[in-house]
Amino acid sequence: MEQLQVIRTNQPKHKPNEDELGFGKYFSDHMFVAEYSSEKGWHDSRIIPYGPISLDPSAMVLHYGQEVFEGMKAYRGAEGDIILFRPDMNIRRMNRSCDRLGIPQVEPEWLLQAISKLVEIDHDWIPQRVENSLYIRPFIIATEPCLGVRASQEYKLIIITSPVGAYYSSGLAPVSIYVEDQYVRAVRGGTGEAKTSINYASSIKAQEEAKRQGYSQVLWLDGVEQRYIEEVGSMNVFFKVAGEVITPELNGSILPGVTRDSVIMMLKHWGIPVTERKISVEELFEAHQQGKLEEAFGTGTAAVISPIGAMKWEEQSIEINGGNTGEISGRLYDTITGIQQGKLADPLNWRHLIGKL
Amino acid sequence: MEQLQVIRTNQPKHKPNEDELGFGKYFSDHMFVAEYSSEKGWHDSRIIPYGPISLDPSAMVLHYGQEVFEGMKAYRGAEGDIILFRPDMNIRRMNRSCDRLGIPQVEPEWLLQAISKLVEIDHDWIPQRVENSLYIRPFIIATEPCLGVRASQEYKLIIITSPVGAYYSSGLAPVSIYVEDQYVRAVRGGTGEAKTSINYASSIKAQEEAKRQGYSQVLWLDGVEQRYIEEVGSMNVFFKVAGEVITPELNGSILPGVTRDSVIMMLKHWGIPVTERKISVEELFEAHQQGKLEEAFGTGTAAVISPIGAMKWEEQSIEINGGNTGEISGRLYDTITGIQQGKLADPLNWRHLIGKL
Incomplete structure (x- = not known):
C-alpha cells in the first residue's frame, strides 16, 4: 500500500x-x-x-x-x-x-x-x-x-x-407519505440494490409531486406488479402489524440499508418478532382496517428512524398510531442514536473507534 | 436573448x-x-x-x-x-x-x-x-x-x-446479439424514454457480459414481463416479418429515437408497410421458425442502421437473412446517410443548413 x-x-x-x-x-x-x-x-x-x-x-x-x-x-x-x-x-x-x-x-x-x-x-x-x-x-x-x-x-x-444537523431538531416528527402508483424507482434486473446516483435521479420527479400534494415522501412499489412495498423516499421501511415487525425482503431492487440491518438485529436482540417478506399495499391497508397496523417507520443514515404518521393510497387516507411516534420507533431511535453517540452500551459491537478527540 | x-x-x-x-x-x-x-x-x-x-x-x-x-x-x-x-x-x-x-x-x-x-x-x-x-x-x-x-x-x-468515423468503415457489417433475460434496462414509470445517463450506466454490466459471450449487443426486454422486445444495445430495433416492418411501440420505457422516427417516415414514404406495436421475443423466434423473419436492424445516431445477422435467446441461436445485410436495411442506410451527407434529394425536409464551408 x-x-x-x-x-x-x-x-x-x-x-x-x-x-x-x-x-x-x-x-x-x-x-x-x-x-x-x-x-x-x-x-x-x-x-x-x-x-x-x-x-x-x-x-x-x-x-x-x-x-x-x-x-x-x-x-x-x-x-x-x-x-x-x-x-x-x-x-x-x-x-x-x-x-x-x-x-x-x-x-x-x-x-x-x-x-x-x-x-x-x-x-x-x-x-x-x-x-x-x-x-x-x-x-x-x-x-x-x-x-x-x-x-x-x-x-x-x-x-x-x-x-x-439532526433530522428532527425537536424530537421525532412523524411524516405523511403517499403511495406512488405512477413512477417506479427500480425493478429487478435493474440497479435498485446498488447505491448509485441512478436510483436517485429517477425519483426526483416523484418527490416533487409528493411535496406539491403536501406529502413529505413517496412509498415506492415494486416495478413489476406495482403492488408490493419496496422503500419510502430514500429510506427502507418497516411496519408493525399485530405485534410483529415486517419489512420488505431484499429482492434485488431494494437498497440493503445499514440502518435497516441494524434495526432487524436490534429487534431480534430484544426478542421482538421481525420478518423480512413481501408486503403488498393491499395487505397493509387491510391490516389498518382491522386495527392491526400499529406503527410504520423509515430507516436510513440521515434520519436514522423516521416515523410515518399518515399514508395515502389512491382514495384512502389513513392515520397510523394517531399520527404519533410509535413505541418501537421511539425505542429504536433512542437506542441506535445512543449507541452511535457513545451514550449507551454497544451489545452488538457496532461502534468503530478511530481515535480520541 | x-x-x-x-x-x-x-x-x-x-x-x-x-x-x-x-x-x-x-x-x-x-x-x-x-x-x-x-x-x-x-x-x-x-x-x-x-x-x-x-x-x-x-x-x-x-x-x-x-x-x-x-x-x-x-x-x-x-x-x-x-x-x-x-x-x-x-x-x-x-x-x-x-x-x-x-x-x-x-x-x-x-x-x-x-x-x-x-x-x-x-x-x-x-x-x-x-x-x-x-x-x-x-x-x-x-x-x-x-x-x-x-x-x-x-x-x-x-x-x-x-x-x-463511420461505424462501418468497410460497409454495413451485421452484428450478433443475444436476448438479455437477467438485466433490465428500463421499466414503465422509470426513465427509459428520457435521454439521460441513468439508462446507460445500468446497461454497462449487461454489455460486458454480451461481449464476454461473443455478442456485440444485447436485446432488451420489457421490465415488467421480460417478454416484449424494447431496444438493442443503445439503439431502437426493427424487424421485417413477412414483408411488414415492425418496431416496438413507444411505451414510456423506449427511447423515441430520431433515426427510429426517420426510418418509419421513410418506409411510409416508400409505401412499405410499417407498424409500431408490441412484439414478444416468442413471436419473433416463431416467425423465424416459419421462415418469415426476413430482416432485423438497429437504428441510432451513431450507426444510423445496424443490421442484425444473428440472435440468441436462451438455447436457441438463429441466423437472419443468411447473416447478411437485408435489402431494406441497406436501402435505408444508403438513403438516410445520403440525405444526411447532402448527396440525395431530401423529400421529407430533414436537412437543416447552418452555413457554407
Missing part, C-alpha cells in the same frame, strides 16, 4: 453555526482523492484541501452515469472518542455497488483507513452537539474522456465530509 | 487522422457553456476553448445523477453546406428529458443557435470524408453543491463536438 500524502489547508474555513447545519450544505476543510487507471489500479491517494475538481467535459460520469456512493456518519463520543457506525457494512456495500456498475472495487482496509484519516484530520468539524454528526460521503466517478458507451478505464474516488 | 460571448482558442489542436477517428475519442477546439440559476434562468452563454470544467465535489450530478444529453451530427455537404439532421427533434426530446429529470427546459431556438454557432466556429473539424461526421453532444448537469436529495437549483449546459 502506497503512502497517503497529506496536504493541509492554510485557509481553514469558518465553521457554520450548529443551529443552521441542515443536511449536506457545508463541507469540511479537507477531502480525500485517489485515482484509478487500468494500468496502475487505485493510486495517488491524497488528502488535500476541499475544493473544486477538474473534469474533462467528456468525462464518462457526466454522460453515462457510472457512479457509486456511500453515506455514513462520524460521532463525537461522550468519552472523547471519534465513533464510526458499522463502516465495514458501507464499505462492503460500496464494493457490491461497484460490481453492479462495472466499476473496479476498492481494498476495504485501504478505504477504511482513508475515511479514518480524513475524519481525524477534520475532527474539529464533528459537531459539538450530541444530536449532530459529521456526514461522510465516499463516491467513485468515471473520468475517462470518451463518449463510447462502455465501462470507463479511469476513475476518481473522492471522500468529502459535511457537518449535519 | 443575451449576446453570445465567443473566446477563440489561440492554441488550435492537431486534428486526428481520419482513419483513426473511432467514436467520441477526439474533441474539437471549442465548446459552448451556459449556466442556470433559479434567479437568472439560463445565462452567461459563451463559446470558449475546449477544456476541463471545474465542479464542486458535492455537485449534485456526481451524487444523484440529474443529467440529460443529446446526440446529433453535422455533415459536410457535397455543395459545401454544413448540414444538421432534424435538430428540432433532438432539441424537443432534450426538453422532454429535462422534464422527466426535474431539470429546467431550454428555449429551443436559443439551443439551436448555440449548436449552429459552435459548429460554424469549429467547421474545420467536420471530417472531409463523406462517411465521417462531427458528432455533437449537448448535455445538462446539476451543479449545485449540496447533498440533499432534491432537484438542483443550479445547472450547466455544455455542448462539445467530436469528429467521428
